[in-house]
Amino acid sequence: MAIYMRSALPNAFYFGFTGTPIDKTNIGKGTFITFGKDDAPKGYLDKYSIADSLADGTTVPINYTLAENKLLVPKDTLEKDFFQLVKNEAITSVEELDKKILDKALKLRNILKSPARIKKVAAFVAKHFRENVEPLGFKAFLVGVDREECALLKEELDKHLPPEYSRVVYTPKHNDKELLKEYYLHKNEEKEVKKNFIKIDEYPKILIVTSKLLTGFDAPARYAIYLDKPMNDHSLLQAIARVNRPLGEKEMANPKTCGLIIDFIGIFEKLEKALRFDSAEIEGVVVNIEEKKKEFAELIKHNGKIYLKLVDGRINDKTVERIVNYFSEKEKRTEFLEFYRKLESLYEIIAPDIFLRPYLEDYFLLSGILKVIKAHFGPKFSGELWHKTVKLVQSRTGVSGFEKTLPVYPIDERTIKLIHQDSSPERLKIIKAHRSIKILIDDEGSKEPFLYLFREKIEKILEEFDNKQIGTKETLREFEALIKEINNAREERQRIEIGEEDFAFYYTLKEYIPDKQMLKEISSKISQLFSQYHNWSSNPESSRALRRKLAALLLPYICKLDEMQFIIMKQIIPLEKKIGTNNKIL
Incomplete structure (x- = not known):
C-alpha cells in the first residue's frame, strides 16, 4: 500500500506523527532519519511533551x-x-x-x-x-x-x-x-x-x-x-x-x-x-524516590521550623491560643496549607520508610497544627488528612494535646459583657465569637431552627474580615449585633407563643409582612403545606404543587415575583430541608 501511495504521489509531503520518537540508535537517528531531520529545533514541527501534560494536569x-x-x-x-x-x-x-x-x-x-x-x-x-x-x-x-x-x-x-x-x-x-x-x-x-x-x-x-x-x-x-x-x-x-x-x-x-x-x-x-x-x-518526569526524601527533609528543616516555633514546649491552652492567633490571617492559613499539602504528599509517598524516623515527631506536630486550624477555621481551610497521615495521628490520639480548642462564649444575655471582659487579643475574640455562634447553630439548630438563618450571616462577616474589607473592631461589633439579635429572637418567640418550626418561617418573613398576627398565621400555613406535601423532596409533581401553593400564599405580601421566588427557593425550602433532615435524625 505504501509503495502504491508513494508511486501515485511522487511529489507529496509526508508528515510523521508519533507518541514516542526514538532519538538515538547505533544505526542512525531513528525517527529523524525519515522525518524532521531539517526541522528546527531538534527535528519537530510541533510537539506536546510529557512535561506539557504534567503542567496541564x-x-x-x-x-x-x-x-x-x-x-x-x-x-x-x-x-x-x-x-x-x-x-x-x-x-x-x-x-x-x-x-x-x-x-x-x-x-x-x-x-x-x-x-x-x-x-x-x-x-x-x-x-x-x-x-x-x-x-x-x-x-x-x-x-x-x-x-x-x-x-x-x-x-x-x-x-x-x-x-x-x-x-x-x-x-x-x-x-x-x-x-x-x-x-x-x-x-x-x-x-x-x-x-x-x-x-x-x-x-x-x-x-x-x-x-x-x-x-x-x-x-x-x-x-x-x-x-x-x-x-x-x-x-x-x-x-x-x-x-x-x-x-x-x-x-x-x-x-x-x-x-x-x-x-x-x-x-x-x-x-x-x-x-x-x-x-x-x-x-x-521520572524521579528517584531518594530525591523525594531529600525534598521532605528540606521542607521540615526550613519551612517547617517557622510553624514548629508555635509549638514550643508542651501542648496546652496557650499553645492552641498561639496557633489560632497566628493563623487568624487568611494569608498565613493559605501559606501553611500549601506547605503542609506538599509535605503530606511526600510523606504518603515515602512512608513507612525508616528514613522518616527522625522527622516523625515534627511531622506529627505539623499535622496537629493543621488539626487546630481545622477546628477553629473549618474544613474549607484544611481538608481531610490522607491515609498514612491519619494512621500516624491516630496512633498518638489522646496524648497530643491538639484536641484542645479555644473556650467559647455561652450565647445569652451575658455574652457581650463576657466579650468585653475577655483579655484575649481582638483577633482571638473574633474567632471565639464566630465559633460560639457556629456551635450554637450546630448543637441547637434542630431544636431552634430559626438559628439556621444565622449561618450565612456569620460566614459573611468572617469572610469580609478575612478579605480585609472590615477591621477587627467592626467585625466584633457585627458579631455582637448578631448575638443580640439571637437573644431578641428567642425572647420574641416566647412572647408570641409560637412553635419552633413556625417561628423559623416567621423570622424569615418578618421584614416582608409587618402585621405580626398575619405573619404568625402565614408561618403556620407554611408548616401545614410542608406536612400536606410531605413527599415534596422526592416527588417532582408534589414539589411543583407545593411551590405553587407557597407562591399563592405569599403573593399578596410580596409583589415582586423574582423576590418571592428567591424567598421560596433560597430561604424557605432550604430551611425546611434542614428542619426535615434533623427531624429524621431525631
Whole structure:
C-alpha cells in the first residue's frame, strides 16, 4: 500500500506523527532519519511533551525506586544479555521486545525465574503493597519477564496475600504447561477482571502481566508497577506511563499525586541508556524516590521550623491560643496549607520508610497544627488528612494535646459583657465569637431552627474580615449585633407563643409582612403545606404543587415575583430541608 501511495504521489509531503520518537540508535537517528531531520529545533514541527501534560494536569509525575540489591539482575548480565542486544534495535512494542530480545536471553530469564528469587520477589511485593500501596487505596501491576514467571509469581504471591488480591492476565498458547493453564482466563472472565481492576473498591488489586494489558490499558487507580522485566525505549515508556494517569477528583478521598515504579531489574540505574530520548524530555518526569526524601527533609528543616516555633514546649491552652492567633490571617492559613499539602504528599509517598524516623515527631506536630486550624477555621481551610497521615495521628490520639480548642462564649444575655471582659487579643475574640455562634447553630439548630438563618450571616462577616474589607473592631461589633439579635429572637418567640418550626418561617418573613398576627398565621400555613406535601423532596409533581401553593400564599405580601421566588427557593425550602433532615435524625 505504501509503495502504491508513494508511486501515485511522487511529489507529496509526508508528515510523521508519533507518541514516542526514538532519538538515538547505533544505526542512525531513528525517527529523524525519515522525518524532521531539517526541522528546527531538534527535528519537530510541533510537539506536546510529557512535561506539557504534567503542567496541564493530564498526567502525574512518576517516582521510581530500586528493589533490594540481592533481587537486582547482576550488572554484567544486564549489560551483556540486554543492553548490548537492544542498542542496535529500534524496538517499538512489547511484542517486538519479547521476540527479538527476551526470547533469546535464556541466561537472563533463568536468573529472573530461579525458585529462590521468585520467592523473595513475591514476598517483597506483598510486603511493599501492604505497607505502601494498599493504605493509599490504589492498585498495582506486577510485570514478569514472560508468562511462566507470571504464573510462578502468582503461585508464590498467594502465600502472602489472599488469592483474590491478584489475577494473572496473559494469552494462552496450545503447548502450555499445566501451571500456565491453571491461570487461564476465559474471554468473559478477563473482561470482568479488567472492569473490576479499574474500580477502586473491587478485587483484584494486583494484575500480574508480561505483555497483555501492559500497554493501552488505562486504569487511573493503578499507582505502582513492580517491574521484573527488562524493557527499553517505546515499550518501557509506554509501560511506565500506565501509572501516570490522574484520578478524577470525586473518585476517592486520597488524591493521586504521582505514580511509582519499583525496579527489580536495575533498568532505572541506567535510565538514559534505556530511554533513548533527549534527557531533557524525561528530566523531572521520572524521579528517584531518594530525591523525594531529600525534598521532605528540606521542607521540615526550613519551612517547617517557622510553624514548629508555635509549638514550643508542651501542648496546652496557650499553645492552641498561639496557633489560632497566628493563623487568624487568611494569608498565613493559605501559606501553611500549601506547605503542609506538599509535605503530606511526600510523606504518603515515602512512608513507612525508616528514613522518616527522625522527622516523625515534627511531622506529627505539623499535622496537629493543621488539626487546630481545622477546628477553629473549618474544613474549607484544611481538608481531610490522607491515609498514612491519619494512621500516624491516630496512633498518638489522646496524648497530643491538639484536641484542645479555644473556650467559647455561652450565647445569652451575658455574652457581650463576657466579650468585653475577655483579655484575649481582638483577633482571638473574633474567632471565639464566630465559633460560639457556629456551635450554637450546630448543637441547637434542630431544636431552634430559626438559628439556621444565622449561618450565612456569620460566614459573611468572617469572610469580609478575612478579605480585609472590615477591621477587627467592626467585625466584633457585627458579631455582637448578631448575638443580640439571637437573644431578641428567642425572647420574641416566647412572647408570641409560637412553635419552633413556625417561628423559623416567621423570622424569615418578618421584614416582608409587618402585621405580626398575619405573619404568625402565614408561618403556620407554611408548616401545614410542608406536612400536606410531605413527599415534596422526592416527588417532582408534589414539589411543583407545593411551590405553587407557597407562591399563592405569599403573593399578596410580596409583589415582586423574582423576590418571592428567591424567598421560596433560597430561604424557605432550604430551611425546611434542614428542619426535615434533623427531624429524621431525631
